[in-house]
Amino acid sequence: MSVEKDTARAPSPFKDFATKLDRAIARGLNKITGLTLAPYQAAVVRIGFALTFGLYLLREWPHRQELYGTTSPWGLDLAHRLVASNHAFTVLLWSSDRLWFELVYHGTILACLLLLVGWHTRTTSLLFMIGVLSLLNRNVLLGDGGDTLIHLIASYLVLTRCGQVWSLDARRRARAAALGEEDRNPVGVALWGLCGLGLALAQITGFAQLPWGWVLIFWGMWLIQALWYWAGRSRFSEVRGVLDVTANLVHNSAMFVIAAQVCLLYATAGWYKIQGPRWQDGTALHYPLHLNYFSPWTPLSQALDSGSVIVTLITYGTVIAQVAFPFTLLNRRVKNVLLAILMTEHATIAVICGLPFFSLAMVVADMVFLPTNFLCWIGSRVSSTRNRITRPLRRDKEPQVAGAKARV
Incomplete structure (x- = not known):
């Protein structure tokens, strides 16, 4: 009889597993809804892509009319036909006036600058997206892989809370909190x-x-x-709480989509390369090194192509790194090593093949997977360097401020 009672009172393994599963799900839901995950990675995406597209527009400023303006070979009639077929969004087709184009082009540069410093990111991220889509969809024949990535990330960035750190918004909120005031x-x-x-x-x-x-x-x-x-x-704190939870959910989902987009990019690029015969025999790198368009430094390209073993190793290594990258996310150390390899590869492409903005966009996209501790360390180093530079200026202002207070 006692044996039956002890057996009945003994906890079931299934119940223990169900309890642990419920607790894990509850912790996961609380983390997803109650926290803004990856705030430093979101800030890196905001700063990096705003900087990349802003520098691109500044470099092409002398040629802006031929690329996207009223004197472009891809005329407004052709652009209207293409937009009518693919339903792309661009405000440049609203008017054929040159003044309208100049406003959009220079307004996009301003939006890049404001988003870079994190000034009212909820609005500037939307204006940045409008500018990116308007210019890139005006003449799709000019785009490459980097432009496509900027096109996608600009759309995702609107859904993120990318101004939580490393922004003027964060500094404004911190000052208001230090003074015990609300951020009006x-x-x-x-x-x-x-x-x-x-x-x-x-x-x-x-x-x-x-x-x-x-x-x-x-x-x-x-x-x-x-x-x-x-x-x-409002006096209703519950409404603000619901909005915070919703914003966290949308932000976390957008950051997951950005990470998945980078993984999909590498996976598709790697598997398509595997199917190519030049990538299979290890000679794919040889051909772009002999194209004038991808050889701004001809002696450097010739030196790299002089060794067939090096060309073969780089060709096979590129395919292996791209195919393996999504799987390395399961191991943090291997992922960090492969990230360093991929960033080095893109930096090399920027120099040897003359594709700086494509490489910069890819490097910024890779930074989504950098560890938070490493990003915080970089941020602290940048802050200390800035303080060392601005300390003499602050010392010069202190006597002036003290004298003004004494006169008052």
């Missing part, structure tokens, strides 16, 4: 109202040629931003 952010409200007014006027006057899908996207984001501002000043 009147400039952000004014910027939000100005964007809504501009969109409304463009639609009312018929200037904006927006499909209904994009109309819903833009006005939906505008209303969400209005709800966010209202919740920050």
Whole structure:
């Protein structure tokens, strides 16, 4: 009888497993909904891609009209036909006036700069996306793999909370918290109202040629931003809590999609290379080194191509690294080693093949997988260097401030 009671009271292995599983799921859900995951990686994506596209626009500034403007060989009529077939988004086709093109081009450069420093990232990330899509979809024949990646990441970046760290937004919030005040952010409200007014006027006057899908996207984001501002000043803390949870979910999902996009990029590139005969026999690197377009430094290209063993090793190593990269995410140390190899490879491509912006975009995309501790260490080193540079300036200002206070 006692044996039966002890058996009945003994915990079931299945129940123990179910309890542990429930706890693990609860911890995972609390982490996903209660935390903004990978804030430093999101900041790296924001800074890196804003810098990459901004530098690209500055380099092409003398040729902007021939590339994307009114004097482009890919005329407005051809662009209208292509956009009508692929339903791409671009504001450059709203008007054929050169002034409109100049406003969009230079406005995109300004959006890159503001997003780079993290000034009101919720709005500037949207303006950055509009500028990127408008320019790249105006003439798709100019794009390469780097432009395609910027095109995708700019769309994902809107959904992230990329201004949590390393931004002017973070510094503003930190100052408000130090003073015990709420972050009212009147400039952000004014910027939000100005964007809504501009969109409304463009639609009312018929200037904006927006499909209904994009109309819903833009006005939906505008209303969400209005709800966010209202919740920050409302007495109902539950509304702000719900918005925080939703924002965390959207941010974490977007960061997962960015990471998955990089893995998909490497996996597809590697497997397509495997199917090519030149990659199979190890001679694929030999051919671009003899093309003038990919040989800005001819002696360097000839020196690299002089050794057949080196060409074969680099060719096979590239395929192995790209195919293996998604699987190395299961092991942190192997992943970090392969990341260093891939970044070195892209830096080499930038120099030897003359593709700086493609390589920079790929390196920034790889940084999504860098460890948080390493990114924090880099941030601390940059901050210490900045403090050493600006310390003499602060010392010069201190006597002036002290004298002004004494006179008061």
